[in-house]
Amino acid sequence: MIKKIIASGIIGIVIIVALAVAFSTDVEPQPEPAPESDPTYLMQGVTQLDVMTGGDVIMPTKVSRPGCEEIDQCYIPSEITISAGESVTWVNEDSAFHSVTSGFYDAPQNLFDSGYMDPFESYTLTFDESGTFDYFCTLHPWMEGQVIVE
Numbered sequence: 001m002i003k004k005i006i007a008s009g010i011i012g013i014v015i016i017v018a019l020a021v022a023f024s025t026d027v028e029p030q031p032e033p034a035p036e037s038d039p040t041y042l043m044q045g046v047t048q049l050d051v052m053t054g055g056d057v058i059m060p061t062k063v064s065r066p067g068c069e070e071i072d073q074c075y076i077p078s079e080i081t082i083s084a085g086e087s088v089t090w091v092n093e094d095s096a097f098h099s100v101t102s103g104f105y106d107a108p109q110n111l112f113d114s115g116y117m118d119p120f121e122s123y124t125l126t127f128d129e130s131g132t133f134d135y136f137c138t139l140h141p142w143m144e145g146q147v148i149v150e
């Protein structure tokens with residue numbers, strides 16, 4: 001009985017190794033994908049996949065459900081003031097996807113868009129010109145924030 005189990009285990013491993021070798025030899029090296037550039041958005045930010053906490057603005061937990069807008073805490077802080085040439089880093093500290101997208105849900109501005117940010121992904125954007133920049137989350141329209149550049 002035990003010998004049978006060991007034998008079938010060994011056969012299983014041999015099959016897995018054989019498949020792995022077969023597939024690994026079939027895979028041809030893929031060319032590097034072209035760097036993403038979206039001409040739709042005028043300002044290009046940098047999205048970091050590294051796990052991090054403590055950005056300038058965070059998306060806290062549970063903001064994927066409505067309610068945070070009532071206390072103005074969908075992004076914390078929901079309003080941040082910087083000087084021209086400075087950057088803002090957002091960190092998604094929630095367990096759901098979120099985005100930082102310019103404009104409002106009903107009226108996107110096509111200035112910048114982080115795309116979907118995974119939990120603990122960060123997005124950094126440099127503001128070279130002064131002005132007031134509204135943004136929202138494409139997945140949760142009640143999430144709204146503002147960057148004021150002086």
Ligand SMILES: [Cu+2]
Pocket residue numbers: 063064097098099137138139140143
């Ligand atoms: Cu969101």
